[in-house]
Amino acid sequence: MKQYLSLLLCGVGLAASAQQAPTLTVEKIMQDTRWIGTSPDRVFWGTDSKTIYFNWNPEQALADSLYATPYNQAAPVKTAPMDRARLMAIRRGRYNQPRTAIAYNLNGDIYLLNLKTGRDTRITHTTEYENDPVFSFNDQSVVYTSGDNLFAWDMADGGTRQLTDFTKGEKPETKKLNHQEQWLHAQQQTLFDIIKDKQEKADAAKAFQQSVKHDTLRTLYTGDREVEETRISPDGRYVMYQLRKPATGAQSTKVPSFVSASGFTTDIPSRTKVGDPQSSYASFIYDRVKDTVYPVITKDLPGIHDLPDFAKDYSHYDTVPRGVIVHGPYWSPGGTYALADIFSQDFKDRWLAIVDMNTGAVKNIDRQRDEAWVAGPGIDDPEEYGDASLGWLDDHTCWYMSQASGYAHVYKTDVTSGQQTALTKGNFEVQEATLSHDKKFFYLLTNAVHPGEKQWYRMPATGGEPQRITTMTGAHEVSISPDEKWIAYRYSYTNKPWELYVQENVPGSKPRQLTFKAQSDAFKAYPWRDVPVITFTARDGATVYARLYKPDAAKKNGAAVIFVHGAGYLQNAHKWWSLYFREYMFNNLLTDLGYTVMDVDYRGSAGYGSKWRTGIYRYMGGKDLDDEIDAVHYLEQEQGIDKNRVGMYGGSYGGFMTLMAMFTKPGEIAAGAALRSVTDWAHYNHPYTASILNEPYTDSIAYRRSSPIYHAAGLKGHLLMCHGMVDTNVHFEDIVRLSQRLIELHKDNWELAVYPVEDHGFTTPSSWTDEYKRILKLFDTYLK
Template sequence: MKLKLIAAALSLSLAACTSSSISQNTQANNIPEFVEPAAAVASNSTNVITLEQIMADPDWFGRAPESWYWGDDSETIFYKQKQLGNPLRDLFATSITAKNNGEKVQLAQHHVVSDTNAVLNRAGTHEVYSFNGNVFVKTLATQAVKQLTFTSSNEHNAMFLTNGDVAYRVGNIFYAHNLTTGQLVELANLQMSDAPQGVQEPSSYLAKEQHKLIDYIALEHRNAKLKQAQKEQLASGNNSISDTNFYFGKDNRVAHASLSPAGDKLVVSIAAAKSSRDSSDIMPNYVTNDGVIASEKVRARVANNRQYQEQLFVLDLKSGAQKALSYETLPSFDSDVLASVKAENYAREGKKYKSEKQARNIHVLQMYNPIKWSSDGKNVALMLEAWDNKTRWLATVDLTESTLVTQHKLHDDAWINWSFNEFGWVNDNQDNNSSLYYLSEESGYSHLYHKGLTGKATQLTSGKFEVSDVTLTKDNKRFIFKANKKHPGIYEVYQVDFAKNMAALTDLGGKNNYSLSPDESKLLIEHSTVTMPPELYVKDLAKSTPAMRITHTVSEQFLAMPWSAPSVVAIPSSNQAEPIYSRVYFPENFDKTTQKNRAVMFTHGAGYLQNAHLGWSGYFREFMFHSMLVQQGYVVIDMDYRASAGYGRDWRTSIYRHMGKVEVEDMRDGVEWLVENANVDEKRVGTYGGSYGGFLTLMSLFTDPDLFASGSAIRLVSDWAYYNHGYTSNILNTPADDAIAYERSSPIYFAEGLTKPLLINAPMVDDNVFFEDTVRLVQRLIELEKQDFETAIYPVEPHGFVQPSSWLDEYRRIYKLFENTL
């Protein structure tokens, strides 16, 4: 196919670029001192993109609105903005009709407007919220604010009870506060200890003899029993004394606790207090304020992590009853879901695995608000998950029988996503009509479902797109949500009703997040495009007029720069049916160069992350770096390889038990597409990436050594057994169960495959991917007598670099690598 036709079909949007001729040094092991391109040195013009500019403190190009939310009047917008030159944030207020960015809210007024976590009473006249550890009540009609507590404790989880009282939590104690009388009542005190046994009768031989022979001992025992009896009589005959203690045993902790709006029940999840950390889970910090090396505690490695479970209880705060909820009513609660995995690993050792049913370790899913009560406090639903990550249950609780009732079970032979687990109540104050909504990936994509407490569920949305951020309107008739329906990389806001009528509420393109106004008449939208950082917009839902922009925080200097707008291309895959969406940056006249182009492939981190979307990227420095490379004639590609977010369940789980295989296949497809469609020399393609991108840089260089001419691995993972449990065990199970998966997914096992120049950039105070990953890999490369690698260390940097000097040093080295090898 002709290059011109392809370029036209892709609707390439190319910024004007300045290319410079750079002399090439093909001696990869004799890299000279780096020299900035002559054009960059000779000119201060904004037409030239330099490393010094793009790696400087990002304040230079703007400080985007953060933590934005609606005011109570549905006319005012609040947002935070970083201060220039320091990490502090200011709170701003602006109107939906304002022509500027609004006014800074004085610190003395923050308690009045910092109500993003507010909960309304049933009448909708008042709201309660916590601010700086104290509880506040606001009268919405007058905006009068009353501070309810004045303590040094951290009061949180503030809510209205159905009787009008305000409830809140301090540690593991729950209180009810009467707004009229000011009376404070302790509802429950969750004790992590064994229940007191009272005065015990002597039981052993020696104790009985002591009581017989020593009058003093017998007298003390009698007096203790008298005091205990008097205390019990006093408590039973005096309403002013109540025992609100509930005991859960020593060495335990409260994992979750949720109070009923009726104030009469509490659902509690209890877990062992013992941490999974091993004493060896430490991180040395060499550059400290006192000059002494600090040994800092860090998270457990997945290889050390123990299995855990939580025990659920329902507490009756009126009667004092404490009843455990059994998981045995959950379907597949005892299935051996890892039988085939264990059998394969056993067989490798010459053993035979015998599968047996056994209760799985189950816990409340780690998510925001995983336990939800109906507004009248008569029903409660919760999201549960198995420790093996393969089953999720949405269950309600039969409060009469104290049993779990499964409303929905989602199983995946790979793993259940940590996203798309939203759920909530519909018509939750109607005894005979209460129902649930929830998200599920059972169709292959995250979609919205509705289900009565009996009967089957109804799927309200469908198609090859993902639904998230669901809001149910107050009239219980519509759901508003975010979805990438019209393109995998474009996120708009939609609505759907129970008749499955779906309509778009925005048509902005790019990437959009939203918040529905309190009166449900408008949307507050955070909108961005590939070349424009996020700004705030307001869309009036009653009008067909476009959304109106209300903030302007991007600097003129940034707007004047000649950024290269990448095209998002659907690259055909040679290994599966779906295309690989990619950002491709084309230099000017890329198809007319007399010499074939050189190219760089950037590989995003996180694994499960989307970067080939049409919004502003969290990799903004990389975006600017790519624009600089384009100015100098490079083609750049940034692929959403398999396992990236945004493309459904099967795309996500394609790496199950073998990370780094299908992704490298996709990277090869990307290189071959560049060769065929962008006039690229297949021998002059380099790659780089950080975190998961660093891991894939290693896997591509080690397992497909002819694919790239060179690569730079940043904050890399070299052995997945050293990474955390929450992420890694989803994909590879655990080393104890599935050593095969870890060995075929970890670059350190394939290091002998390195034949091309490798630059390793490693932060030393990285508590996410430990510096140990780099140290072990370097030692392995030394023992393999490899010479085509260099290591740059950054002593004060965490996983995400902070200091501009470190960013500049890192990218100078990456740029130098490409200049000398491509």
């Protein structure tokens, strides 16, 4: 009996052991990502408002394919290859005013789709590349670009006419005769009958030509500038265009690739560095009726000559006029007003202004000034990020996004009276804003519930309390059907990758899940942690959000690791599936091994308003790093962590932060892994760096205190650096220069791992595996 009981208990023990979660390993986490499952991506609706399209890979193929599913059933079907290009092209097309037709570009030709009949008309069939079709001439023509010029296809008679004639170079000057030349000309006609006869015939031919009515097209000379962003008015009368003068003297970098198919080292052309000469811009209006051209006049915009506040730190700051970039115009429904979206090239101002199409004068409607840089949801410069969120409520009321309150919100302004009204308010951010076709509602994606959630709302266009439509905790990436009756969205939660859902676009409706492949059986076998988002108080009193991974009490080893997300302006202490999913899985592995892990949304992260976003202005590695060190102190004081056993790791901006921590905060970090790190901001790109640190030659103070290479002498603890050798974003040169600096400083507590075939974002599982095995070994060696 005792023997039987012993065997029975042994069997129970074996069964329990068999049900235990599988052990995580670096090899398992960093294998080809298809092991996790497949999530839908790039969701959009068909023109029928009944079919949902999305990229997906349930067959575990080498790449995603385009799938389709009717909104009222959950049976996605792969689209035919020959249909995919057309579907994607129609998605990017432009509607006419009554939304009965779409003009689109497919393979360099222009098409017109009649939504009532389904008929597709091919407008062009040429070897030239035609693009950017729009409706104009009161919806009677499709206007498109070929080369630099605009052409109009008449929907009634099928005829095509050229609207602009841009020509490189200067306008030839007609030579004027001086007094001597005029006298000699007259003498020749007096003396010689044949010269007199030829002149009379030429004058008669000219008079006849002038008497015959025919179309003429003004030549628009661009000099040494290039044509950009050409837009035509709804009635076809005005063409507003922008000319860009490329910078001269800007030197582009080259990234050598050592492991190539040819067996020879090749150079990859890359980018310029921050502070290199920038292109200049000028905008013009072409009045086709009056056949005149005149500039858009921006010199009188309020504050356009203002110096930045940091100029007071320098006696040599140049007071040159600030350049601007004009985007638009965006026309009011009746075509009465043209709204321009104007950004200063020093990143500190944005103006919304009405352009007088008859004179080129601009009338300021709203000025957004930030002594750091103007940005935020729906506000970023369209040159870099696409059209901003703005439009018209009626023929005299425009709407737009602004961070005037400190958070991104929706505003409206009556352009006749100048009266401005905030339509949304509160200490939260409107992530997206879309005006309904009938202009009765705004559809909003906001984090009003919690900074770590994204929920969908409907709000009257006049303002008022938004009504929540989505309800699940996490994030929703929403696509509205053309008839606006339905929404399809990707949804995810902290430990659940993205799946596709559909529901009616009204409050109180219920979601229905359409895909079920985001988690494979192998992935679901492990109980991924539902990591809580906690808060702690920074040294300056600010509330900081963070994810906190806590090991079981029996496994807790007293050591901690700080993970620092990259990208700077990005959010990771949230309740949806992380962009840093590999790091999320690695943090689960670390927690299984007894480490306490913390993932902080430090100063500069997205989702918390403009003050948080600009907290790193002129000092990267300042308040943002203070937040990370305050997190270390929180772990020591609140979670019982040994202050001598704290590690840190991160990539890109996270790698930069790890370097700054180990160079400037001695003793706080015992071991750090800095991956693909910026080591000297003077060697990074212009758009990102100049907005935060200005330029190296105008604000050297900001660059010196923000660049790790200047602080390398302070290295304490054990440092691992990893970098791809074909990184076209943060160049391998960055880590090489820092390595030389460490050698000259006689530091011996660091090592460098290089990856010969990797760019900024690694793509090869073996590289990911090697890198993270080294990180784990670093922590196990110096923290355990």
